Amino acid sequence: MKFKSLGYCFVQGLKNIGRNRIFSLASVVTMSLCIFVLGLFYSITTNVSFMVDQMSESLCVKVFFEKGIAEERIESIGNSINEYDGVTMVHFTSADEAWEQYKLEYFGEEYMDLADGYADDNPLKDAASYEVYFSNADMQDDLVKYISDIDGVRRVNSSEVTADSLSEISSLVSVVSIVVLVMLTAIALFLISNTISIGIAVRDEEIKIMRLLGAHNTFIRAPFVVEGIVIGMAGAVIPVIILYAVYGNVVNYILTKFSFLSNILSFMPVTELFKVFVPMALILSIGLGLLGSFLSLNRHLKEK
Amino acid sequence: MIDLENVSKTYSTGVPALNDINLHIDEGEFVFIVGVSGSGKSTLIKLLLKELNPTSGKIVINGKNLAKIKKNKLPYLRRDIGVVFQDFRLFEDRNVYENVAFAQKAIEAPGKRIRSKVLAMLSMVGLLEKYKTNPKQLSGGEQQRVAIARALINQPAILLADEPTGNLDEANSWEIMKLLENANEQGTTVVVVTHNLEIVRAMRKRTISIENGRIVRDIEEGGNFYEI
Ligand SMILES: Nc1ncnc2c1ncn2[C@@H]1O[C@H](COP(=O)(O)OP(=O)(O)O)[C@@H](O)[C@H]1O
Ligand SMILES: [Mg+2]
Numbered sequence: 368m369k370f371k372s373l374g375y376c377f378v379q380g381l382k383n384i385g386r387n388r389i390f391s392l393a394s395v396v397t398m399s400l401c402i403f404v405l406g407l408f409y410s411i412t413t414n415v416s417f418m419v420d421q422m423s424e425s426l427c428v429k430v431f432f433e434k435g436i437a438e439e440r441i442e443s444i445g446n447s448i449n450e451y452d453g454v455t456m457v458h459f460t461s462a463d464e465a466w467e468q469y470k471l472e473y474f475g476e477e478y479m480d481l482a483d484g485y486a487d488d489n490p491l492k493d494a495a496s497y498e499v500y501f502s503n504a505d506m507q508d509d510l511v512k513y514i515s516d517i518d519g520v521r522r523v524n525s526s527e528v529t530a531d532s533l534s535e536i537s538s539l540v541s542v543v544s545i546v547v548l549v550m551l552t553a554i555a556l557f558l559i560s561n562t563i564s565i566g567i568a569v570r571d572e573e574i575k576i577m578r579l580l581g582a583h584n585t586f587i588r589a590p591f592v593v594e595g596i597v598i599g600m601a602g603a604v605i606p607v608i609i610l611y612a613v614y615g616n617v618v619n620y621i622l623t624k625f626s627f628l629s630n631i632l633s634f635m636p637v638t639e640l641f642k643v644f645v646p647m648a649l650i651l652s653i654g655l656g657l658l659g660s661f662l663s664l665n666r667h668l669k670e671k
Numbered sequence: 672m673i674d675l676e677n678v679s680k681t682y683s684t685g686v687p688a689l690n691d692i693n694l695h696i697d698e699g700e701f702v703f704i705v706g707v708s709g710s711g712k713s714t715l716i717k718l719l720l721k722e723l724n725p726t727s728g729k730i731v732i733n734g735k736n737l738a739k740i741k742k743n744k745l746p747y748l749r750r751d752i753g754v755v756f757q758d759f760r761l762f763e764d765r766n767v768y769e770n771v772a773f774a775q776k777a778i779e780a781p782g783k784r785i786r787s788k789v790l791a792m793l794s795m796v797g798l799l800e801k802y803k804t805n806p807k808q809l810s811g812g813e814q815q816r817v818a819i820a821r822a823l824i825n826q827p828a829i830l831l832a833d834e835p836t837g838n839l840d841e842a843n844s845w846e847i848m849k850l851l852e853n854a855n856e857q858g859t860t861v862v863v864v865t866h867n868l869e870i871v872r873a874m875r876k877r878t879i880s881i882e883n884g885r886i887v888r889d890i891e892e893g894g895n896f897y898e899i
Contacts (some may be wrong), residue, residue: 369779576760579720580825581749581775584742 374635380593383599391598397451397558398602398655401551402648406610408544410635415537417635426504428516429524430497440519441495447517451510456500456547464638465494552655559598559659560666563591566590567667574668587670592660599656603648610644611637672698672829672860678728680714680884683759685822688714690884698864701855701873701892703796704864706881712864715881719754719862721745731827740756750778753830757812757837761806761821767793768802771820778825792820796850812843819850820872823859830854832863834872836870846872872896 384391428600429449432441440458448457460468466489501510511523567574577587618634673696680689687874688711704712718730721737727834730737731744740748761770768789793799796816806814812884815835822830832851836844847861848870855861865871870880878896880888890896 368761371709458727491708546774572760573762576762576773577777578746579722579749580774580777580821581746583779586777586779 368583370590371538372586372589376589377439377593380597380658383570383590383594383648384597386569387562387566390565394555394558394562394598394659395601395605397489397551397555398599398652399605400601401548401555401655402652403606404547405648406606406644407459408540408548409647410614410640411540411641412537412544412609413643414634415540418633421424421633424446426502426507427500428507428511428514430494430499430520431493431522431524433519434493436519444517444519445497447498448485448514451501451513452589453502453506454499454510455502455567458498460498460499462489462492462495465496466491469494472578480542512568526574527562552651555602555655556659556662559595559656562598562664563594563660563663564667566591567663586667591664592657595656595658595660597656598659599652602656603652605647607641607645611641614640620642646664672700672733673731673862675718676731676733676870677860678710678718678725678730680718680723681726685876687855688884689718689725690779690882692886694875694879694886696860698860699855699858701861702863703874703876703878704862704881705866705868705871705878705896710881711884712881714884715832716754716831716864718860719831720754721748726881742806745765746778750825751828753827753832753834753857755815755822755824755835758820759806759811759838761809761814761817763805766796767817770817774821775804780825788798788824789820792824793817796820796851810843811839812846815839815843815847816850819847819854823854827859829860830855832865834864834866836865838865841869848874850865859861868896 389408429446432444445459447456448454469491500508501507502535507525511525514520574587614637622634672822673692675692675696678692678694679687679797681687690711694717704715706712714723718725718737719732721740722740732748735748737748760774769785772785772787776786790799790802794801796819798813798820801809801813804829806817809817810865814837816830819835831849835851836847844867848867851863852874870882872895875893875895878888878890878894879886880890
């Protein structure tokens with residue numbers, strides 16, 4: 368096919384869509400649904416992992432030591448913990464600091480005096496601890512086990528990290544989305560290739576004449592490839608616009624409706640999200656359009 | 672120009688449509704092919720177009736052995752051969768001009784010259800003033816003239832016509848045959864399948880008779896079909 372024929376093939380492709388409006392529309396709608404689900408899936412999972420990331424800065428277990436442990440031992444425990452993969456920081460709180468903190472939390476500034484009765488006898492004299500920060504919620508169980516096994520460690524307190532449950536939600540969302548996405552992809556592919564098959568059937572006579580006149584096969588096929596690409600792109604543009612318009616509102620709604628969660632929930636800005644999502648949507652939809660047209664062309668318009 | 676050596680065609684249904692055909696047509700010839708319905712005439716046309724491949728035998732057109740033409744080179748063979756059919760096969764969603772121009776677009780001819788070529792071709796077949804008309808509004812004879820214009824605009828070396836007057840009355844049939852003869856005088860090799868023996872007799876062209884897939888008579892130009 369000649370380069371200058373691209374324009375002609377493009378116009379013919381658009382005409383195909385115009386002639387076959389109902390099926391084209393059905394294809395675009397399904398494709399849109401497909402991309403829309405992809406968008407939901409993508410924004411939910413990336414937001415969750417974004418939140419988990421943010422939260423992991425506070426992922427932390429507390430390590431307490433056996434009574435009367437020597438300071439060198441504490442230090443060597445700290446070194447062992449530091450060696451563990453994924454541990455980002457180990458912070459030591461001495462017994463005195465722990466007591467100060469406790470007083471502050473329990474009695475508050477005004478009643479600090481009340482605690483003075485304990486002045487010389489730190490009731491938390493065995494409360495020295497390490498706060499061990501780590502990068503990934505999934506590693507908590509292993510880390511706790513590792514630290515507990517170190518000699519001289521009395522107890523490891525792991526907080527009930529919400530990151531864990533968030534991760535679970537995220538993977539649930541992923542699984543459901545992938546299933547729905549696969550189904551929609553299959554339907555979209557089926558509809559597109561059928562739409563194009565119908566277009567080929569409608570133009571059957573024309574195609575026969577073109578062959579007899581000596582048209583190249585690529586020239587005969589090109590309009591149907593254009594048709595697939597255009598349907599695919601339309602199927603991406605529509606949901607991208609909708610998601611773009613809706614995203615901010617949904618985020619605001621969630622933040623006001625569940626304001627008690629607002630310290631956990633931190634959403635990605637829409638521009639960040641769309642930097643990845645838009646190319647992803649275009650690649651998927653154009654890819655599906657192309658695949659749909661090739662499936663149909665290979666069935667009905669082989670070189671003869 | 673056209674050479675067939677021991678060509679046979681048996682359809683997958685087992686029907687033997689052509690049986691050991693040997694045929695030579697020179698450049699610039701005008702040849703009628705006659706025979707009753709089912710004798711294998713259309714099959715022969717399809718073999719020449721490589722719409723079908725022979726079961727056995729060799730076909731050479733314009734020096735090209737059809738069996739050796741690769742799929743992606745087939746369009747170039749087709750560009751050497753114009754073809755018209757009994758049922759015209761025009762596009763009813765396009766006007767006369769667009770129907771003829773379509774042939775040029777299909778071979779991706781340079782756009783600038785399409786218009787003048789189409790108009791010249793339409794004036795040759797006598798339909799210039801109807802260039803905007805839809806084929807549905809034309810008589811059968813006029814539709815066939817459009818089809819001839821479409822078949823000739825790419826300047827093929829060979830023009831095949833499969834019963835081009837099958838749907839036309841006597842007067843229109845004569846006009847079409849005159850157009851084909853005209854194309855032949857311009858140098859195109861013309862092969863016409865027809866039932867219209869009256870015209871065949873009158874025109875005294877080379878005439879090949881087919882019966883049951885075999886060539887049974889081959890009367891030279893100027894010979895008298897009626898006498899034999
Ligand atoms: N596609 C086909 N499949 C099977 N048999 C066919 C096919 N086309 C034609 N035939 C048979 O081949 C023979 C020759 O047909 P055809 O070439 O169309 O004859 P004509 O054009 O002379 O009427 C006939 O018996 C016809 O039934
Ligand atoms: Mg026939």
